[in-house]
Amino acid sequence: MTPVVRVDLDRLHANISAMAAGPIPLRPHVKTHKIPEIARLQLAAGATGLTVATLGEAEIFAEVCDDLFIAYPVWADRRLPDLARRVRLTVGCDSLTAGRALARIDAPLSVLIEIDSGHHRSGVPVDAVADLARGLLSLGLDLRGAFTFPGHSYAPGQMAAAAADESAALVAAGEVLRSFGVTDPVLSGGSTPSARLSDPAVVTEVRPGVYVFNDAQQLELGTCGWEDIALSIRTRVVSRRDDLHQLIVDAGSKILGSDRPAWATGFGRVMAVPEARITAVSEHHGTIVWPEGEALPSIGVELDVVPNHVCPVLNLVDEVEVSDGSRWAVAARGMN
Amino acid sequence: MTPVVRVDLDRLHANISAMAAGPIPLRPHVKTHKIPEIARLQLAAGATGLTVATLGEAEIFAEVCDDLFIAYPVWADRRLPDLARRVRLTVGCDSLTAGRALARIDAPLSVLIEIDSGHHRSGVPVDAVADLARGLLSLGLDLRGAFTFPGHSYAPGQMAAAAADESAALVAAGEVLRSFGVTDPVLSGGSTPSARLSDPAVVTEVRPGVYVFNDAQQLELGTCGWEDIALSIRTRVVSRRDDLHQLIVDAGSKILGSDRPAWATGFGRVMAVPEARITAVSEHHGTIVWPEGEALPSIGVELDVVPNHVCPVLNLVDEVEVSDGSRWAVAARGMN
Incomplete structure (x- = not known):
């Protein structure tokens, strides 16, 4: 089929x-794959913990890792x-309003402030x-550092500038946090396009996700x-x-997704046929x-196509076929 | 949650x-909702059968209807x-290659030729x-008519023109089919924007889908x-x-989808706040x-938002909350 x-x-x-061989500790974002088997491979390769996007994802990945950051x-x-x-849990926070709700939680919880570094x-x-740091500390929250997602790295030629923005934002946040007595603050950054450019003198962990698979966006950005x-x-x-001079294939937006940044050459690519374009x-x-x-x-005839953005693809299927003949369930699909 | x-x-x-009150028999496309309970309501309101997009969907809806068109x-x-x-099954075909494969099926099967009416x-x-008709008949297939999807109706001001294209294509196909001895050919058309404009003197059934829910696209096209x-x-x-002057809400592309035609004002709308726009x-x-x-x-605070395109939304959740307090499973989610 x-x-x-x-x-x-x-x-x-x-x-x-x-x-995993990079200079900065790695806390990969598992929202990309949503597959516990792959998280185990990442942890075995040295990941210090996992990053997730939602509570539902965290509940799934708590089965394979005891150190999670939402x-x-x-x-x-x-x-x-x-x-x-159940696990050592850290969550993001960017407002005193959300902080007050977190402070009412009767369980151990650490907090990182989210910073906008340009996205x-x-x-x-x-x-x-x-x-915000003063307010969260006054609520009694365990404030441990700051994080940012330099999402503006997702544009041709912008990776280095986004990594520099990330550094500048985390340097400034680190100074503020230390002045409030937060020792050795976590300063977390990274996206797949920028993670290799993050400054090891500043950034204490990176959170790329897409790198496990890569996709047509990474190909066209030149990062793979x-x-x-x-x-x-x-x-x-x-x-x-x-x-x-056109084909219709049975992979549409229901499996490829419909993400298409303005700079992309189409909705995906065709393996082994670099000049072909998925135009709609x-x-x-x-x-x-x-x-x-x-x-x-x-x-x-069957063709292999590469999606623009791989994360939504894993959210559209219940399982994937692996080249060793096995099948993996996408255990965290749909965990909003 | x-x-x-x-x-x-x-x-x-x-x-x-x-x-259902329209002048043309209705065979609604259930790929929109993917929910058997809603198909039952459509059938009870007079639908003559159901339209699906895939074999997997057909297998689900065979439980509620014995007349399906893929x-x-x-x-x-x-x-x-x-x-x-199991059911009276009709499938689309637009090539002799696919027709040959269908002709090898040892089971009753009717065929409609798909026509490009401008999409x-x-x-x-x-x-x-x-x-194509000559070839399919020579293969012994039960050729019953033709269908088209006037998808170019999905653009502001194009609905009437697309309905006219649909009519012209189906009139021409009907003449050809009758000349080959196909009596009372099925001439199937319709999309939600164009279905009310289809010509009852030509079109023997319409297949709109989105109309059960509507969405921000229909709102901005003026069809709801x-x-x-x-x-x-x-x-x-x-x-x-x-x-x-910006909010971030927890509904992103993982539940709203990311469909955005060039003419849409954003990625969706906010109920009760017509001037707000989902910009990313x-x-x-x-x-x-x-x-x-x-x-x-x-x-x-909670807000209610309206997706641009409702069909992918139903493919992203396992169930929906109904206003009478019940929950419906999206039984055909992911049935590619």
Whole structure:
């Protein structure tokens, strides 16, 4: 049956080892894969703990790791105390309002302040760290440091600038936190495009996620090569139009996702056919414009395609096929 | 817990009744909702059968309906014969290659030729219908008619033109099919934006899907009003930036999807706050720019947001909350 998500185990191992060999302690973001088996490989390669995005993900990964960071401005939920008693739990916070709700939790919990280093999503500006730190400490919270997601690294040529922004923000936050008596603050950064550029003199841990698989975005940003792509989608040609030099495959947005940054050349790429482009997706149709002068594959033929952004793909399937013949359940799929 | 998908039952009933009251027999596309309970409501309101996109969906909906059309250029799968023996099954076909594979199926199966009426996805051009019809009939297939998806109706001001293209394509296909001895051919059309404009003198059935819930796309196309929106996502404000007049909510692309046509004003809308815009989504973050001059809601407050495109949303959750207090399982989620 197609479409199906497939993982190349050799490439997965190589990607995990390469990132683990970096100079900065690694706390990989497992929202990318959502698969406990892969988290175990990351921990065996030296990861100091895991990063998750939601409480639901944390509950799944508590089975394989006892040191979890929810890198998100968490709103205290009734399930949070149970989890905090099971594992060493750290959560993100960027407001006194959320801090007050966290302070009512009757369980051990550490907090990192989220800083906006230029991505302008969640997080406080650097000049607001002092007020927030003072407030969180006065609530009796265990404030341990700060984190940032330099998401503006996701643009061609912006990786180094985003890593520099990350450093500057974490340096400033670290000074503020030390002035409040937070010793050896955690200063956590990193995304897959920027993690190799993070400053080891500043950043105490990095949280990349996508690197385990890579994807068409990383390929087009230049942070990986074709040989580093460890996940692809096997799809079937179901229709073709010779007059438009176009194929329709059965991998649409329902398995590829529909993420497409303005700088991307399409909605994904085709393995072994670098000039092909996925120019449109609807739920069950992917439109591929085939390279000029190359013969169109026949209807019924299978192709391997690479999604733009791999994280949503794992949220769209219940399991993946592994190249050693096994299947892994995507245990944390849908854990919002 | 947020985020969660919620269905307004009164509005759902009203939407189902309104479409069923149209002049053309209705075979609704259930890929939108993926929920057997809703299919039962559609059938009770007079639907003549159901449309699905995949074999997996057909297997689920065979439990509630014995007349299914897979509106897709189906590649014969080993599971197809079993299904064809359980229900009256019709499948789409747009090539002789796929037709040959279908002809090897040892089970009753009807076929509709897919025509490209201007959307340029799957389907043959009108001038290729004769050759394909001749070929499929010579294979011994039970050719019953033709269908088209006028997807180019999904653009402001294009609905009437797309409905006219649909009519022209189906008129032409009908003439060809009758000339080959296909009596009273099925001529199937319709999308939610165009279904009310389909020509009852030509089109023998329509296959809209989104109309049961509607969404921000339909709102911005003008095919529904706010009072017709039957599905929304309850989300929580988790972060706010007064300096940017911006909120972050916990509904990101992992529940809203990331579909955004060029003409849409954002990634979704906010119920009761028409001037607000969801300007960005990442997996767990929705960025909402709040109307100028209106006070930002506090962190912790819940908001109801409307996705751009409702079909992918149902593919992202295992169940929905219904306004009568019940919960419905999304039984066909992930059925690729």
